[in-house]
Amino acid sequence: MDLFADAIAWIFSPEAQSGSLPLSEAIWTHLAFTFVSVLIAAAVAVPAGWLVGHTGRGREAAVALSGAARAVPSFGLVLLLVLVFGVTHKVGASTTAFVLLAIPPILAGAYSGVEAVERRVVDGARAVGMTSRQVLGKVEIPLGLPLLIGGLRSATLQVVATVTLAGYVGSWGLGFYIVQGIQIRDFAQILGAALVIVVLAVVLDLLFALLERAVVPHGVAARRSAD
Amino acid sequence: MIEFRSVTKTYPDGTHAVDDFSLVVPAHTTTVLVGSSGSGKTTLLRMINRMVEPTSGTIEIDGESIAERDPVRLRRSIGYVLQNGGLLPHHRVVDNVATVLRLEGTPKQQARDRAMEVLDVVGLDRSLATRYPSQLSGGQQQRVGVARALAADPNILLMDEPFGAVDPIVRAELQTETLRLQQELHKTVVFVTHDIDEAFLLGDQVVILETGAQVAQIGSPSEIIENPASEFVASFIGTERGARALRTKETGHGTVLVDATGRTQGRLVGDDDEGTA
Numbered sequence: 001m002d003l004f005a006d007a008i009a010w011i012f013s014p015e016a017q018s019g020s021l022p023l024s025e026a027i028w029t030h031l032a033f034t035f036v037s038v039l040i041a042a043a044v045a046v047p048a049g050w051l052v053g054h055t056g057r058g059r060e061a062a063v064a065l066s067g068a069a070r071a072v073p074s075f076g077l078v079l080l081l082v083l084v085f086g087v088t089h090k091v092g093a094s095t096t097a098f099v100l101l102a103i104p105p106i107l108a109g110a111y112s113g114v115e116a117v118e119r120r121v122v123d124g125a126r127a128v129g130m131t132s133r134q135v136l137g138k139v140e141i142p143l144g145l146p147l148l149i150g151g152l153r154s155a156t157l158q159v160v161a162t163v164t165l166a167g168y169v170g171s172w173g174l175g176f177y178i179v180q181g182i183q184i185r186d187f188a189q190i191l192g193a194a195l196v197i198v199v200l201a202v203v204l205d206l207l208f209a210l211l212e213r214a215v216v217p218h219g220v221a222a223r224r225s226a227d
Numbered sequence: 228m229i230e231f232r233s234v235t236k237t238y239p240d241g242t243h244a245v246d247d248f249s250l251v252v253p254a255h256t257t258t259v260l261v262g263s264s265g266s267g268k269t270t271l272l273r274m275i276n277r278m279v280e281p282t283s284g285t286i287e288i289d290g291e292s293i294a295e296r297d298p299v300r301l302r303r304s305i306g307y308v309l310q311n312g313g314l315l316p317h318h319r320v321v322d323n324v325a326t327v328l329r330l331e332g333t334p335k336q337q338a339r340d341r342a343m344e345v346l347d348v349v350g351l352d353r354s355l356a357t358r359y360p361s362q363l364s365g366g367q368q369q370r371v372g373v374a375r376a377l378a379a380d381p382n383i384l385l386m387d388e389p390f391g392a393v394d395p396i397v398r399a400e401l402q403t404e405t406l407r408l409q410q411e412l413h414k415t416v417v418f419v420t421h422d423i424d425e426a427f428l429l430g431d432q433v434v435i436l437e438t439g440a441q442v443a444q445i446g447s448p449s450e451i452i453e454n455p456a457s458e459f460v461a462s463f464i465g466t467e468r469g470a471r472a473l474r475t476k477e478t479g480h481g482t483v484l485v486d487a488t489g490r491t492q493g494r495l496v497g498d499d500d501e502g503t504a
Contacts, residue, residue: 124313127278128327128375129303142317217317219359 006188007195016192021176027196030173033163034204037098038106038156045103046148049110053144054136062111069104074162077101082169090170094163101162102155109151113144145215153208160201174200228254229275229383229415234284236270244270245281245440253432254289254382257409257416261426262436263463268419271440272385275417276302288383303327306376306384306414310391312368314360320346320371321356327379338378345374348411350404366397370404377412386418390425402428423464427452435460 010016016023052062078097085093117140125139126132167175177193180186229252236245245267252258260268273279274286277298285292293301314323322329324342329335343353349370360368369389376384386405390398402425409416409429420426426433427448435443435451437459444456452471455461465471470492473484482495 118316120309120311120313121315123278124307124309125315127273127276127302127307127309127313129299129301129330131299134330139315219316219318219361 003187003191007191010186010188010192011196016177016189021171023196026172026174026176026193027200030160030163030175030197030200033095033098033166033173034156034160037095037159037163038102038152040095041099041102041155042106042152044099045106045151046110049107049148049151050114050136050141050144052107053111053114054132054140059111062107066104066108069101072101074101074158075165075168078162078165078169091172094166094169098159098162102159105154105158106148106151109148109154110144113147113151114140115144116147117143142217143220145217146212149208149212149215153205153212156204156208157201160204161197164197228252228289229417230287230290231271231274232285232287234271234274234281234286236267236274236279237282243439245274248284248440248442250434250442250445252415252417254415255413256431257418257429258432258434259418259420259426259430260434260436261420261423261430262440263421265438266436267438267440268421268436269387272387272417272419275383275385276305276307278302303331303379304381304383306379306381308369308372308376308384308386308389310388312360312372314368314371314375316360318359319356320351320358320360320363323360323371324374324378326375331379342374342378345378348377349374349408364397365393366401369393369397369401373405373408377408382415384414384416386416388419388421391420391422398425405429427464435463 011023049062052058074097077100078094081093081097082090085096114136121143122135122139125135130138163173164175164178166173167177167179174193174197178190181188181190181193231248231250231252234245234248235243237243248267248271250258260271262268270279274281275288275293277293277296285294287293315326318326321339321342324345325333325335325338328338328341333341343356346353346356351367351370351374355363355367360371363371372389376386390401393401406429418426418429426435430448432445433448433451434445437443443463444451444460451460451464452466455464455466470486472487473492474486475482475495476485476491483491484493484495486492
């Protein structure tokens with residue numbers, strides 16, 4: 001328990017607030033990496049996923065991609081991209097790695113959300129004269145939103161954990177304290193930084209859980225509560 | 228008037244859903260397509276609003292081939308009632324009914340006012356307008372489906388086994404309601420069902436279909452019952468059994484009608500008995 005006490009003490013200690021990398025700055029960088037990566041990934045994966053779900057085309061590729069990506073070792077990917085991009089482009093290389101890791105769950109959330117809409121609802125929408133685009137925009141996207149948010153949720157959690165690895169290639173984020181802590185054998189600092197990451201992850205997860213509930217369309221929520 | 232001319236539908240796997248089908252659906256009457264599953268009746272119905280494209284042959288509405296028309300505009304001009312309603316679960320009843328009007332650019336308030344009127348027409352209380360479909364009973368959802376189909380006042384109404392999923396009491400109620408509506412509105416109705424009793428009840432013209440949409444017989448319910456064209460028709464409509472194979476039997480209280488098993492199904496009434504019957 002001493003180690004935990006030390007770790008918590010480290011979090012609030014003066015050197016953590018004003019060392020070579022102040023804790024608040026590390027938290028912001030960590031979050032910035034996370035959000036920018038997830039946003040870029042979403043900009044690519046959400047439209048692609050909607051299209052796959054709507055047309056059914058490229059579905060096998062999407063399933064294979066989101067399955068295979070789970071097996072990609074994130075640390076290896078970060079290091080590989082730093083080597084490929086060159087050590088002068090570490091930020092770009094790490095961000096690219098995080099984006100690549102975030103794409104599969106978002107893609108899966110987007111297409112499975114659209115696919116999960118009952119076929120007879122889509123059929124009815126088409127039969128009363130909605131264009132293909134209107135079916136997507138007025139029916140499939142709103143009804144598929146909860147699953148999409150679920151995809152964003154797992155992408156964010158995965159990236160917020162993986163951004164820690166950026167500490168190995170650059171002196172950013174909460175990972176920096178862990179890498180440095182291992183070198184100087186400061187276990188309080190390692191555990192302290194790890195705890196902060198855990199808190200970030202839990203808070204983000206909670207926010208997404210609330211969002212996921214908020215986007216369930218009213219009529220659908222009404223049925224759930226009636227069941 | 229809707230006319231099918233040598234319409235064929237072959238699916239890529241080689242099955243002939245519809246094979247050389249021709250039919251004239253007269254305007255302002257109800258035509259019922261009836262057959263068991265695999266008879267292609269739903270395929271035929273969905274060809275009318277181009278939800279299914281025929282492999283060959285043409286379909287004309289009032290002499291104009293629908294292949295020339297934009298499918299989306301065509302669908303908006305035709306009312307379509309689906310089994311299970313096919314309503315949008317995330318839209319309120321009033322907005323579901325107003326769907327087609329809104330798609331056609333009618334201002335929101337005007338579309339809602341019209342939707343409220345149509346709810347009256349199909350016998351739904353206006354207080355249900357703000358509910359979601361999931362908060363309604365099956366019969367009520369089906370009425371909303373009919374209201375949605377009628378909202379834009381189309382000439383043609385397509386009904387795809389609309390009462391297949393509701394219980395018998397509600398079904399009878401909806402059938403009566405459909406007859407009443409048709410007496411008021413005089414739409415050209417094409418109705419698909421596998422229930423021969425429903426077909427005879429609602430249809431001015433009944434089309435009995437065999438596998439591959441082969442026409443077994445076309446006629447009014449009376450014509451078909453009085454003179455079934457084939458063994459298939461006779462067995463399909465059940466002339467040998469149930470309430471359609473009746474004999475008279477003299478009893479102390481007058482002449483009654485009994486079925487094959489001897490159960491009394493009705494009483495024979497003379498013309499002058501009608502007042503007291």
